[in-house]
Amino acid sequence: MADLLPANAPATLGNLHLLAKQVMEGFRSGLHKSPHKGFSVEFKEHRSYVQGDDPRTIDWKLYGKTDRLFIREHEQETNLRATLLVDCSGSMAYGGSRANGLTKHGYAVRCAAALSHLMIRQQDGCGLVTFDTKVRKFIPPRVRPKHLTAILTELAGSKTGGETDLGDVFHRMAAKLPRRGLLIIFSDLFGDVERLIPALAHLRHSGHEVVVFQILDPDELDFPFDRRTRFRNLEDHADHHTVDPVQVRRAYMERLHVFREELKNGCGRQRIGLVPLTTDRPYAEALGHYLAMRRRAR
Incomplete structure (x- = not known):
């Protein structure tokens, strides 16, 4: 050996790291893009707030500018x-x-x-x-x-x-x-x-x-x-x-x-x-x- x-x-x-080029599925946080949205590091897009969404995900700065509620979505990273x-x-x-x-x-x-x-x-x-x-x-x-x-x-x-x-x-x-x-x-x-x-x-x-x-x-x-x-x-x-x-x-x-x-x-x-x-x-x-x-x- x-x-x-x-x-x-x-x-x-x-x-060097071996990074995935496409979306991966895993069990925990890691280096690679997951198909599931979450609270992790990389911002993806805004969407309109709907009843039942977690208020912690509201973009309050954007609300102050537009007087409308939007949710910040992120790409969850995975192993x-x-x-x-x-x-x-x-x-x-x-x-x-x-x-x-x-x-x-x-x-x-x-x-x-x-x-x-x-x-x-x-x-x-x-x-x-x-x-x-x-x-x-x-x-x-x-x-x-x-x-x-x-x-x-x-x-x-x-x-x-x-x-x-x-x-x-x-x-x-x-x-x-x-x-x-x-x-x-x-x-x-x-x-x-x-x-x-x-x-x-x-x-x-x-x-x-x-x-x-x-x-x-x-x-x-x-x-x-x-x-x-x-x-x-x-x-x-x-x-x-x-x-x-x-x-x-x-x-x-x-x-x-x-x-x-x-x-x-x-x-x-x-x-x-x-x-x-x-x-x-x-x-x-x-x-x-x-x-x-x-x-x-x-």
């Missing part, structure tokens, strides 16, 4: 309920020579560990889902500091293996997470885009904000192989092919381009945040950059 969340990782994120979804399928086991010894899965669990620490530190609920062809582990969002230990323990013990059907898993998760919240997905997203985008849209239509960190190894982006190579399917070890990379590189790069464009356009249509990450970039630095940009955008 010390390797999963080294002491300098939280320090790299500094005083965030975030769930981290970590892909543990076989394809996440790849790690090239430029990735500082990390597989895509190793990179994903470190990102998830850093964000879970950040959210629980800011008194927000954080949960975890690990999955491949099905949900392996579901830890519901909680705020208690001991809950962080449970998340880190599960992340540290998670292993890759097996195939995955991202579309099917996300459809099932939409039914398991009834309250609106923030879903953060760590995956290479390798799969059928035509099945994946409707599944992500299902999560959005359930009221969740969805952010996807697409984690790729640099080798998968520039295909640097230049000699006869044996390629093995990490989700089906019996499936392997020995090819001349020079002959297949052009076709590979074209298909990769189409895949990424379809994914980008599909996520854009559904207002899903798609954040590309590569395993050769320090993960705490990448997360810090994203959080800073997110805060400015908000």
